[in-house]
Amino acid sequence: MSFRSAVITFPGSNCDRDMADALEKISGTAPHRVWHGDAALPDGLDFIALPGGFSYGDYLRSGAMAARSPIMQAVIAAANQGVPVLGVCNGFQVLTEAGLLPGALMRNAGIRFVCREVKLKVENTQSLFTAGYSAGQEITIPVAHHDGNYFADAETLDRLEGEGRVAFRYAEPVNGSARDIAGVLNAAGNVLGMMPHPERMIEPAHGGTDGRALFESAVRGLVGA
Amino acid sequence: MKVRVFVSLKNGVLDPQGRAIHHAIEGLGIHGVQDVRAGKMIELEVDASVTDAQLEDMASKLLTNTVIENYRIERVQP
Numbered sequence: 001m002s003f004r005s006a007v008i009t010f011p012g013s014n015c016d017r018d019m020a021d022a023l024e025k026i027s028g029t030a031p032h033r034v035w036h037g038d039a040a041l042p043d044g045l046d047f048i049a050l051p052g053g054f055s056y057g058d059y060l061r062s063g064a065m066a067a068r069s070p071i072m073q074a075v076i077a078a079a080n081q082g083v084p085v086l087g088v089c090n091g092f093q094v095l096t097e098a099g100l101l102p103g104a105l106m107r108n109a110g111i112r113f114v115c116r117e118v119k120l121k122v123e124n125t126q127s128l129f130t131a132g133y134s135a136g137q138e139i140t141i142p143v144a145h146h147d148g149n150y151f152a153d154a155e156t157l158d159r160l161e162g163e164g165r166v167a168f169r170y171a172e173p174v175n176g177s178a179r180d181i182a183g184v185l186n187a188a189g190n191v192l193g194m195m196p197h198p199e200r201m202i203e204p205a206h207g208g209t210d211g212r213a214l215f216e217s218a219v220r221g222l223v224g225a
Numbered sequence: 226m227k228v229r230v231f232v233s234l235k236n237g238v239l240d241p242q243g244r245a246i247h248h249a250i251e252g253l254g255i256h257g258v259q260d261v262r263a264g265k266m267i268e269l270e271v272d273a274s275v276t277d278a279q280l281e282d283m284a285s286k287l288l289t290n291t292v293i294e295n296y297r298i299e300r301v302q303p
Contacts, residue, residue: 061290068287097290104292111241151238151293176239 003027003223005047008075010036010066015052015089015197022199023049026215027223036069046222047084048075050091052144052197062105062147063093072098084128084218085191089145092183092193101184101193102160103152108145109176115144117207119171120182120196124164127185128221129192132213138171139210141196148195150177150184160184167192227301228271230284233264238293264294 005023009016016033024030031049032042041048056065066072072094079085079100087095095101108114117140122133133139152160157178160166168183175195183194198211234240240262247261267288271280277298284296 060288064287064290096292102292104290106238106293107241109239109241111245149239149241176241 002029003047003219004029004042004045005031005049006034006041006045007031007049007051008034008036008071009051010053010055010069010090010094012055012057013051013053013090015199018197018199019049019051019088022202022211022215023047025202026212027219034071036066036071038071039074041071041074041078045078045083047086047218048078050075050085050087050094051199052089052091055090055094058147061093061097063090063095063097066090066094067097067099076100079186079191082188082190084222086129086214086218087191087193088197088199089143089148089195092195093147095191095193100191101186102156103150103178103184105147105195106149106151107147108149108174113144113146114148114175115142117142118174118182118196120168121171123166123169124185126164127167127189127192128218129185129214130167130217131221132217140201140208141198141211142200143174143196145175145195148175148177150175150181150195152178157181163187165189168194168196226271226273226275226303228269228275228280229299229301230267230269230280230288231264231297231299232267232289233295233297234262235293235295 007020020031093105122137125135165185169180170182198214201208201211242263243261289296
């Protein structure tokens with residue numbers, strides 16, 4: 001059974017090709033490429049990816065304009081029906097702006113754009129996206145962002161931790177994120193947002209393969225091995 | 226009619242940009258500034274028919290992210 005996925009491209013997205021490449025290499029099927037102005041998603045999708053980049057030039061706030069684009073209404077509806085959605089970097093910012101994930105991503109505490117490999121700790125291994133990792137596993141994945149400083153009020157952070165919705169934490173100082181949160185899940189577990197880029201770590205030429213397990217978990221979980 | 230929407234970070238939300246500006250002010254040799262918070266002001270030119278409720282909608286649904294920001298709407302009398 002083939003894996004039906006879609007990668008959404010906004011004006012200013014720049015990791016959409018990497019995301020599509022990772023999905024094709026790992027699932028064996030090329031994803032549909034969907035433009036921000038499209039009104040509808042292809043039918044019967046197993047997986048939707050919101051890639052990194054600087055949609056709409058980060059105008060107003062990172063992800064703010066993209067979250068209100070025509071295609072996002074369809075993505076929000078699909079997510080609410082249980083279709084898995086992965087948002088990486090700008091995609092994570094779009095998911096918080098769209099209200100699919102709690103919290104917000106603010107300017108890095110150190111002001112500077114951070115672009116390097118970072119160590120992450122896998123906190124949740126029960127989700128569709130993280131089942132291929134072992135609990136507490138330390139992985140190396142690159143980040144490249146200016147607004148990755150995760151913020152939510154204390155009550156929300158407690159709830160996220162209590163419900164096992166922190167998927168990844170930074171294992172080193174990166175951007176000032178509350179409780180070192182690098183990736184969070186929605187309550188139903190079908191939406192994951194994360195600042196690090198797993199699609200940039202899927203083959204040895206990338207310098208590592210720690211991102212593979214995320215896509216492999218999703219493909220295995222959705223269409224079988 | 227001109228409308229101004231002032232967007233500011235909520236209390237308790239760390240403002241690294243404000244901190245950097247504060248630092249730069251001290252670099253000018255000016256002392257006595259206790260704190261700096263950076264926000265933004267968005268100016269709109271609207272028809273008289275645009276209601277306060279519509280302005281609230283714009284401010285709360287798009288112009289600000291209410292997780293981290295507050296807003297204040299001001300109609301500028303000509």
